[in-house]
Amino acid sequence: xxxxxLQADAPLSATAATPLLSVKDLAVRFATREGVVExxxxxxxxxxxxxxxxxxGESGSGKSVSLRAIMGILPRGRTTVxxxxxxxxHELLSMPEKELDRLRGPEIAMIFQxxxxxxxxxxxVGEQIAETIVRHEGVDWSxxxxxxxxxxxxxRIPSPERRxxxxxxxxxxxxxxxxxxxxALSCKPKLLLADEPTxxxxxxxxxxxxxxxxxxxxxxxMAVIFVTHDVGVASxxxxxxxxxxxxxYMEHGPAENVLLAPNHPYTHGLMNSTVHGSMRGQRLDxxxxxxxxxxxxxxxxxxxxxxGHAIPECEQGGIALSAxxxxxFSACLRVEKEGRSFFA
Amino acid sequence: MTVADLRKHFxxxxxxxxxxxxAVQAVDDISFQVIKxxxxxxxxxxxxxxxxxxxLLMRLIEPDAGVVTFDGNTVGGAHGVGVRDLYRDVQMVFxxxxxxxxxxxxxxxxxxYGPLSQGMNRKAAMAxxxxxxxQVGLNPVLYANRYPHELSGGQKQRVNxxxxxxxxxxxxxxDEAVSALDKSIEAQILNLLIDLKxxxxxxxxxxxxxxxxxxxxxxxxxxxxxxxxxxxxxxEDIYARPEHPYTKALLAAMPSMDPRKRTETAPITGDPxxxxxxxxxxxxxxxxxxxxxxxxxxTPSLNDxxxxxxxxxxxxxxxxxxxxxxxxxxxxxxx
Numbered sequence: 001x002x003x004x005x006l007q008a009d010a011p012l013s014a015t016a017a018t019p020l021l022s023v024k025d026l027a028v029r030f031a032t033r034e035g036v037v038e039x040x041x042x043x044x045x046x047x048x049x050x051x052x053x054x055x056x057g058e059s060g061s062g063k064s065v066s067l068r069a070i071m072g073i074l075p076r077g078r079t080t081v082x083x084x085x086x087x088x089x090h091e092l093l094s095m096p097e098k099e100l101d102r103l104r105g106p107e108i109a110m111i112f113q114x115x116x117x118x119x120x121x122x123x124x125v126g127e128q129i130a131e132t133i134v135r136h137e138g139v140d141w142s143x144x145x146x147x148x149x150x151x152x153x154x155x156r157i158p159s160p161e162r163r164x165x166x167x168x169x170x171x172x173x174x175x176x177x178x179x180x181x182x183x184a185l186s187c188k189p190k191l192l193l194a195d196e197p198t199x200x201x202x203x204x205x206x207x208x209x210x211x212x213x214x215x216x217x218x219x220x221x222m223a224v225i226f227v228t229h230d231v232g233v234a235s236x237x238x239x240x241x242x243x244x245x246x247x248x249y250m251e252h253g254p255a256e257n258v259l260l261a262p263n264h265p266y267t268h269g270l271m272n273s274t275v276h277g278s279m280r281g282q283r284l285d286x287x288x289x290x291x292x293x294x295x296x297x298x299x300x301x302x303x304x305x306x307x308g309h310a311i312p313e314c315e316q317g318g319i320a321l322s323a324x325x326x327x328x329f330s331a332c333l334r335v336e337k338e339g340r341s342f343f344a
Numbered sequence: 345m346t347v348a349d350l351r352k353h354f355x356x357x358x359x360x361x362x363x364x365x366x367a368v369q370a371v372d373d374i375s376f377q378v379i380k381x382x383x384x385x386x387x388x389x390x391x392x393x394x395x396x397x398x399x400l401l402m403r404l405i406e407p408d409a410g411v412v413t414f415d416g417n418t419v420g421g422a423h424g425v426g427v428r429d430l431y432r433d434v435q436m437v438f439x440x441x442x443x444x445x446x447x448x449x450x451x452x453x454x455x456x457y458g459p460l461s462q463g464m465n466r467k468a469a470m471a472x473x474x475x476x477x478x479q480v481g482l483n484p485v486l487y488a489n490r491y492p493h494e495l496s497g498g499q500k501q502r503v504n505x506x507x508x509x510x511x512x513x514x515x516x517x518x519d520e521a522v523s524a525l526d527k528s529i530e531a532q533i534l535n536l537l538i539d540l541k542x543x544x545x546x547x548x549x550x551x552x553x554x555x556x557x558x559x560x561x562x563x564x565x566x567x568x569x570x571x572x573x574x575x576x577x578x579x580e581d582i583y584a585r586p587e588h589p590y591t592k593a594l595l596a597a598m599p600s601m602d603p604r605k606r607t608e609t610a611p612i613t614g615d616p617x618x619x620x621x622x623x624x625x626x627x628x629x630x631x632x633x634x635x636x637x638x639x640x641x642x643t644p645s646l647n648d649x650x651x652x653x654x655x656x657x658x659x660x661x662x663x664x665x666x667x668x669x670x671x672x673x674x675x676x677x678x679x
Binding site: 058059172173174175202203204205206207208210211229230231232233235236238255256259260269270272273274275276277278279280283284285286287288290291 | 389390496498526527528529530531532534535538553554555556557559560561579583593594597598599600601602603604606607609610611612613614615616618
């Protein structure tokens with residue numbers, strides 16, 4: 001299957017009339033002293049309204065860079081972004097910065113791994129949330145302050161009245177993360193971009209934040225793209241999961257299919273090398289070797305060098321997602337040619 | 345190795361006379377044993393004192409109180425084993441693989457440094473380094489003369505493991521040694537650690553916040569919360585029959601690997617409290633659904649929660665039927 005047919009039958013959006021977000025041939029290059037780093041290399045996907053997509057990948061797989069490209073916050077100058085990002089009828093890549101500013105916040109919001117860098121240390125949490133509401137909705141400050149308190153209640157911050165007066169450094173990690181979520185949701189965006197928001201948290205706090213995000217996502221009916229390196233976290237939050245490697249989607253489909261019955265050799269390897277359950281005493285089935293150098297990517301499948309199923313053609317190029325099930329896509333040449341998964 | 349009543353408080357505020365007003369009670373009177381040949385996993389959330397414990401075992405910091413005994417000999421003090429001798433038997437691998445290596449030294453030299461400092465001649469020390477590089481999966485011909493910045497995170501951690509083994513220690517303390525690595529690399533390092541343990545007849549103290557990794561590698565598990573040990577026992581017992589409310593919550597908070605069986609409710613609310621001036625009594629009581637008056641009045645000790653099965657100890661008043669806790673019940677194995 002080629003890319004034309006993929007666009008007509010993109011994952012999980014068959015039921016929705018038009019996708020909220022449609023990303024086509026997204027590529028991101030960074031010019032560095034060591035050469036051109038090819039961080040994202042042709043990513044295609046559609047995201048339906050209210051859908052939660054988990055992007056799973058290891059460091060350097062391009063998952064965070066893709067997210068930042070959608071938000072339009074990659075450093076200008078040394079970065080080249082090509083392809084198309086269509087959000088609710090707007091082409092984001094050709095949009096002037098001023099118009100983008102009107103979308104960022106009310107329509108698309110983002111949360112980060114480290115809230116300390118996302119929140120302004122010299123303003124109280126209340127001031128920051130109220131300011132966002134005033135700026136984007138033009139209401140007066142007292143209305144905005146009341147709304148800010150509601151948002152803190154919504155993210156289950158105890159004694160919100162008092163917390164509005166708190167500075168970010170006066171809060172614990174979990175509370176800061178909640179405050180950042182409140183800030184991001186203060187204008188009820190249609191799309192929330194989440195870049196590893198639970199990675200720095202303790203496990204008992206992480207599950208609280210995941211449950212909170214799931215609840216708010218349903219309540220507000222917003223779509224979410226949730227980037228993580230943790231299979232368990234992706235499994236807890238996602239409707240659909242995309243697995244990235246070497247700047248590409250290796251596999252994309254419903255969470256159950258991708259995580260429980262992976263089709264692509266990389267997804268399979270990743271699941272096997274992730275310690276879980278009672279694997280004690282077993283030898284871990286590891287993926288040999290190292291991830292590819294993004295400044296020197298092979299022409300064909302980026303995983304070919306570490307793949308136990310690779311054939312010479314895998315290194316020739318022309319690797320694209322093809323359908324392997326309902327709304328389930330895999331970018332493996334052998335699966336495409338032989339019409340079967342190795343792991344069924 | 346035996347640890348008795350080990351304590352470390354870090355003062356953060358003193359009055360004019362230099363008396364401590366408040367302190368981080370990082371490790372507060374903990375006692376445990378590391379049995380020869382085992383892997384003891386230490387698990388807990390940030391601020392629970394697991395890394396401070398590791399540093400105390402290595403004497404990287406001096407304890408305020410308590411005694412550490414290695415193989416029958418007291419460590420430190422006027423008559424005890426000195427740090428230099430201790431390091432022949434006990435070595436450590438840290439989380440930050442880059443910061444642990446001298447950036448101006450080729451990695452083979454970093455590995456040979458320990459043996460050299462203990463009086464081995466240069467040729468023999470380099471031979472040790474070459475052999476260890478091979479054993480940790482780095483071809484000495486390609487890697488011996490490289491510098492740390494030329495290696496990936498996983499490769500640097502292999503070097504750190506090789507360096508820790510260069511003095512032929514009997515006990516290796518691994519403090520979040522795989523936590524910074526990607527999953528595919530983490531699996532490679534875990535396999536390597538298991539192989540080396542057999543080959544060199546090692547004992548491991550393996551510290552991690554990752555409950556899956558702890559379950560995979562440990563023989564026994566020690567769960568810590570705010571500077572106290574709350575539960576210790578064989579890995580099967582802890583994961584199949586956790587007794588302490590905190591251990592139960594910790595295990596229930598692990599994300600599900602199956603999208604069809606997602607977590608519905610968070611086992612406990614709130615964040616771990618600040619270890620500065622922690623609450624008196626049981627330190628978990630501020631988040632515990634079973635907290636009662638007795639939990640505030642008296643700190644439960646590991647012995648109060650009588651052993652349930654083979655060396656499974658729990659520090660909870662509910663496990664001691666004489667404690668006066670309303671939900672206390674007698675356990676089959678008590679007395």
